[in-house]
Amino acid sequence: MLSLSNGFSEDDIRDFSDKICRFLGVSETTEIVCEPKVDGVSLSLVYEDGKLVRGVTRGDGVTGENITENVRTLRDIPMELEVKKGEILPQKVEIRGEVYITRINFEAMNAKQAEVGDKIFANARNAAAGSLRQLDSTITAQRPLEFFAYALASVSDDLSFETHTDELHALQRWGFVTVPFKAFGSVDGLLENYNGMVEKRFELPYAIDGLVYKVNDKNLQKRLGEVARSPRWAIAHKFPAEQVTTVLEGIDVQVGRTGVVTPVARLQPVEVGGVTVSNATLHNEDYIAERDIRVGDTVFIERAGDVIPKVVKPVLEKRPEKADIFSFPRECPVCNSNLVRLEGEAAWRCVNHLSCRAQVEAQIIYFVGKHGMDIDGLGQKQVQKFLEDGLIKTVVDVFNLKDHAEQLKGQEGFGEKSVTNLLESIERAKQVELPRFLAALGIPLVGYEVARLLANRYGTLEILQSAILDKPDDVESIDGIGSRIVESLQVFWQEPHTQELLKGLLTVGVTVMPYEAPQVADNPFLGKIVVLTGTMENMTRDEAKVRLQSLGAKVSGSVSSKTDYVVAGAAAGSKLKKAQELGVAVLDEAAFLEKLS
């Protein structure tokens, strides 16, 4: 499941529309549909031959939880799609939407929970999420869950729709309640509507945290495609975050996985956006200094949706007489090393990466966590305990825990069974796919997406390593990887400790499996090097580039003897000349479109 990029200001929305026009090479805004961004839990539903076969949560976007049995208890979700006379149902269809609880039902539900001494939920979204994930679906059935459908994620070939609104109408015919929606022909129209909704949203029976704008034409959606797991054809226009005031009782500093030292505000607990907040970020030294935030101040704090709460500014009129300017530490609060602040960076860092206890602990937690090796049963609590007891010192030691099985079984909270389970999941994790392994290493700027791009190109750890060390230009030529990422990879690989770490992991039996990139169907551009030049009538250069890349071509900026094709639009100049000199195949626009189709 993709996610939406966010816009906060009118400029962000105008930018969104301008980018679409530029990408498509048109001057008029295309029709855009506006829907509420419902603050619930997203759900994917699969229907085969009209019957509900699967319901899955979003999870991390790649892997979700199968909650089919629970989903079947929701009244808004049809077990079978309704067929109107003469209508064709698709053989297979995946429907997306949001599970939510209305404000009134949420209040009543919490009151009932309190009465019987059960858990009180912080807000309606948490309540919806908790209710959906029950192991016992009879409990889910008792919760007031409702569902809005907002999109068709995919439909089998036997049916297709021209517009998003056509899809929403089909969903309604099939028996779903869709989100309310309205189409607009101009950005001004969208913005006027937004300004009206900023206040009106509180009159809705359910919570929304913004509006979603979607290009209506499905064909244009397809051409626009996606960047970085978000569609280019949609954006969420968020509402301003709710602000409240409270007292700043203290400032602590925390040391993160990469050594960055972050100041954290300790606050008098206060409720904001339905959640009680007692900590908030203060970002860095400059953030505090620029706003002159002092301990003892009454401060504005804000929280927007999932975002970590932050301190916005002090209320100067309420400053107590004795409130000192905060002096940022120059030594690591955990290992006492001197902190370093690099030119151009806002953050102070502890560079004692190998032995600062806070960093080592955070690195291990990251390495074994969901976004890394994903070892079940090994979370923050266990890692902290094992470090304390000296059972582990580095990530390598995790794989030797089996030698301490007896000692583990004696520990508080560890029974025979949980130790066996833990050791089994550690064994399983030893066979790891390249992208997951790379992401687990926690190299700055290298998350799962970048790791996947690298694995796609190089396939094995050995080939990747020699490319990083000997052919940085080749690494940088991968779409989605820039010079900063390459630099970060080089710094990491040149570090003597890295070789030690990799060797250590191999010694304890970690095997990094070669990665097989998902196959792109055979086509005339697969594996070819293509240069685009001149102006085409039917497609902008950006769009042509994205299309070629999705077909497995490499789009290069300069012509050489290695170039397979030069695509020359009108007024092509020096690149076309060079191609002719070198005898590289030249495609004009018509020939290019023909080959693309």
Ligand code: IVH
């Ligand atoms: S469309 C490809 N429409 O917002 C885009 N999402 O980051 C798919 N959401 O968790 C999302 N209301 O569940 C879309 N009317 C709406 C929505 C909506 C709420 C949620 C969605 C996801 C997040 C998007």
